[in-house]
Amino acid sequence: VRLAILLSGRGSNMLALLEATKTGVLKGLAEVVVVFSNKPDAFGLEAAAALGCPIASLPSQGRKREAFDADVAALLQQYQPDLVVLAGYMRILSPAFIQPFAGRIINIHPADTHQHQGLHAYEWAFENKLAETKITVHLVDEGLDTGPILAQQTVDLRGADTLAEVERRGLAVEHELYAETIAALITNKQNVMSSAAETSRSEK
Numbered sequence: 001v002r003l004a005i006l007l008s009g010r011g012s013n014m015l016a017l018l019e020a021t022k023t024g025v026l027k028g029l030a031e032v033v034v035v036f037s038n039k040p041d042a043f044g045l046e047a048a049a050a051l052g053c054p055i056a057s058l059p060s061q062g063r064k065r066e067a068f069d070a071d072v073a074a075l076l077q078q079y080q081p082d083l084v085v086l087a088g089y090m091r092i093l094s095p096a097f098i099q100p101f102a103g104r105i106i107n108i109h110p111a112d113t114h115q116h117q118g119l120h121a122y123e124w125a126f127e128n129k130l131a132e133t134k135i136t137v138h139l140v141d142e143g144l145d146t147g148p149i150l151a152q153q154t155v156d157l158r159g160a161d162t163l164a165e166v167e168r169r170g171l172a173v174e175h176e177l178y179a180e181t182i183a184a185l186i187t188n189k190q191n192v193m194s195s196a197a198e199t200s201r202s203e204k
């Protein structure tokens with residue numbers, strides 16, 4: 001299965017997924033065919049390139065959302081991804097992006113998407129002194145963190161007395177859960193992969 005990973009910043013989830021395709025749960029199941037960023041200077045893009053991964057970028061600054069998203073979709077189509085994996089991609093996607101990949105875009109959100117959407121999820125958990133939070137992997141639709149949930153894992157936050165500690169515990173869970181969920185999608189041939197197969201059949 002061909003993965004396109006989209007990011008805007010640090011790229012720690014991208015690195016975990018890349019590693020999983022080489023030596024972890026995604027080995028023999030998936031390959032990263034491109035890492036894309038809307039920020040040409042994103043740290044994660046450089047990190048991917050340094051590991052020999054194909055990269056691409058288009059700056060989003062100053063562009064209208066629909067026009068930019070259509071350009072990104074066209075660029076990604078060249079890599080023929082089966083699954084579009086958002087990993088800290090800090091943009092809300094318009095129909096111009098979602099329609100070409102409908103049912104094949106997934107995201108990881110560092111909270112229960114039923115309780116918290118959008119930015120600053122770890123700050124939210126920390127400030128509200130939550131005893132636990134949930135990492136969520138979900139299908140992407142046109143809302144902000146509203147798509148159907150594929151997997152959730154609880155993070156124990158008891159005794160985490162700094163925001164840095166909350167993030168450290170959360171990210172450790174993110175890095176495992178994302179790869180495991182993608183592996184499960186591929187091996188169980190759930191909705192995502194069957195719609196991917198249908199799309200590629202209809203394109204032939």
Ligand code: GRF
Nearest residue numbers: 010011012013088108109110
């Ligand atoms: C992660 O916390 C992810 O859940 C959220 O954005 C952050 C990205 O971190 N969507 P990284 O770029 O993968 O390190």
